[in-house]
Amino acid sequence: MIAKSIFVVLLAFSTAVSAQLPDFTELVEKQGHAVVNISTVQAPSAAGNRAFPGMPNIPEDDPFFEFFRRYMPPHGGAPRDFESKSLGSGFVISSDGYILTNAHLVDSADEINVKLTDKREFRAKLIGADRKTDIALLKIEASGLPKVTQGDPGKTKVGEWVVAIGAPFGFENSVTAGIVSAKGRSLAQENFVPFIQTDVAINPGNSGGPLFNLKGEVIGINSQIYSRTGGFMGLSFAIPIDVAMDISNQLIASGKVSRGRIGVLIQEVTKELAESFGLPKPTGALVASVQKGGPAEKAGIEPRDVILKFDGKTVTSSGDLPRIVGATKPGSKVQVQVWRNGATKDFTVTVDELPPDEKPATGKRGKAPDTANRIGLVLGELTADQKKQLETENGLLVEDMIPGIASRAGVRPGDVILSINNQDVKTVEQFNQLLNKIPKGRNIALLIRRGDTTTFITMKVNGGDSK
Numbered sequence: 001m002i003a004k005s006i007f008v009v010l011l012a013f014s015t016a017v018s019a020q021l022p023d024f025t026e027l028v029e030k031q032g033h034a035v036v037n038i039s040t041v042q043a044p045s046a047a048g049n050r051a052f053p054g055m056p057n058i059p060e061d062d063p064f065f066e067f068f069r070r071y072m073p074p075h076g077g078a079p080r081d082f083e084s085k086s087l088g089s090g091f092v093i094s095s096d097g098y099i100l101t102n103a104h105l106v107d108s109a110d111e112i113n114v115k116l117t118d119k120r121e122f123r124a125k126l127i128g129a130d131r132k133t134d135i136a137l138l139k140i141e142a143s144g145l146p147k148v149t150q151g152d153p154g155k156t157k158v159g160e161w162v163v164a165i166g167a168p169f170g171f172e173n174s175v176t177a178g179i180v181s182a183k184g185r186s187l188a189q190e191n192f193v194p195f196i197q198t199d200v201a202i203n204p205g206n207s208g209g210p211l212f213n214l215k216g217e218v219i220g221i222n223s224q225i226y227s228r229t230g231g232f233m234g235l236s237f238a239i240p241i242d243v244a245m246d247i248s249n250q251l252i253a254s255g256k257v258s259r260g261r262i263g264v265l266i267q268e269v270t271k272e273l274a275e276s277f278g279l280p281k282p283t284g285a286l287v288a289s290v291q292k293g294g295p296a297e298k299a300g301i302e303p304r305d306v307i308l309k310f311d312g313k314t315v316t317s318s319g320d321l322p323r324i325v326g327a328t329k330p331g332s333k334v335q336v337q338v339w340r341n342g343a344t345k346d347f348t349v350t351v352d353e354l355p356p357d358e359k360p361a362t363g364k365r366g367k368a369p370d371t372a373n374r375i376g377l378v379l380g381e382l383t384a385d386q387k388k389q390l391e392t393e394n395g396l397l398v399e400d401m402i403p404g405i406a407s408r409a410g411v412r413p414g415d416v417i418l419s420i421n422n423q424d425v426k427t428v429e430q431f432n433q434l435l436n437k438i439p440k441g442r443n444i445a446l447l448i449r450r451g452d453t454t455t456f457i458t459m460k461v462n463g464g465d466s467k
Helices: 002-020 025-034 065-071 241-254 271-277 295-299 320-326 384-390 405-409 428-436
Strands: 035-042 084-092 098-102 111-115 121-123 125-130 135-139 161-166 174-187 190-198 210-213 217-225 236-240 264-268 285-290 306-310 333-340 343-350 377-381 396-401 416-420 443-450 453-460
Touching (some): 035 098, 190 241
Antiparallel strands (some): 174 190, 264 285, 416 443
16 A cells, blocks of 8 residues: 555656656757758868878867877878868758858868758858857758748746757767756857857757757857867857847848957956945946057047946946947947946947957066065066057056065066056056055055056955065
């Protein structure tokens, strides 16, 4: 009798759990046909001598490819002629043959081939690619194709179920599922994409494939994984579909992508910086430097301003600003709200077009060391030539330093300190007087010029020593 009761309870529990788990079968049946397999071919002249006799025949996006390329004996070093192939995924966004995928899959490819679920194969034309967002748009000569339905990533909630379809390691139309782990993630070197983070199993070959919500709508393009091994470790990142569609529309219209810029270098507002600026909480994007003659300078924005809103959109963190500005049409006049001297202030900025990236210049070292101050810095005053080169009337050169507070915070020899707690500094005596007035345990913010960039560095001042 007891055993029967336990069985009934377990059965009821199992039924309740099953009722809560989603059924993905209908979604896959309806949307899976719009997912395609993408392979590329790179001729020997473009691919270079990267393969050797005896090397296993594995795709280049396989995590073991780099291992064998580096450590496989070259057998005399004589490379064989070959055509390299890579495999990835994509999906149809219009019935007349437009396909979205990742730019890194088709970069430098001499031939792009698309395979549909009905086994038909097409040679694809690259309409355009945008490396900054890792989006590429392809076109095949076909009609009446099954296409995906676009969803709204803005309505996606953390914790909801999502599904990925792709070709991990070449296994076509593989389906994996998980949940949304976070939204609006910023990744290193990826300033224009607020990534959707999931725990959906994504592996090489899934790149470029769609991420669906339970309604069967595409909300993202699977693009990256965080991994120490090359394989899936529970952290996957997808490009929101609205970002991708904006890129594709621009590529169709003009063959290129245009982005806005206002000519500022920014950094995150930490708790310590917020405290030093009188901000109620850490928010916004701190302007570390302003480009001379750029849109921001013309509008009146200055270093040390904290940008709180841009074109009516709240800037919660520094990572928000590049995405908002980049998505603004060049030539637009927008309102910018900043925090300055304990109050908000509004400016009108005319957005410029983002130019190609430029390599920053290298800073120069100063003169001989002297006595270290309270935070371990040996400072020297700028010469007339150094001021002219840096285009500044104030600043002190970090000539040397001893291990301590400043070194741990990230200050380096060769840096130029422009201000301490928003007060410009011109002499070593002035700097040390201001520094010595800071109570023990309080945070200070140094505005540092390093090469062609400026940034705020914060540190907590201890007693009378630099330790």
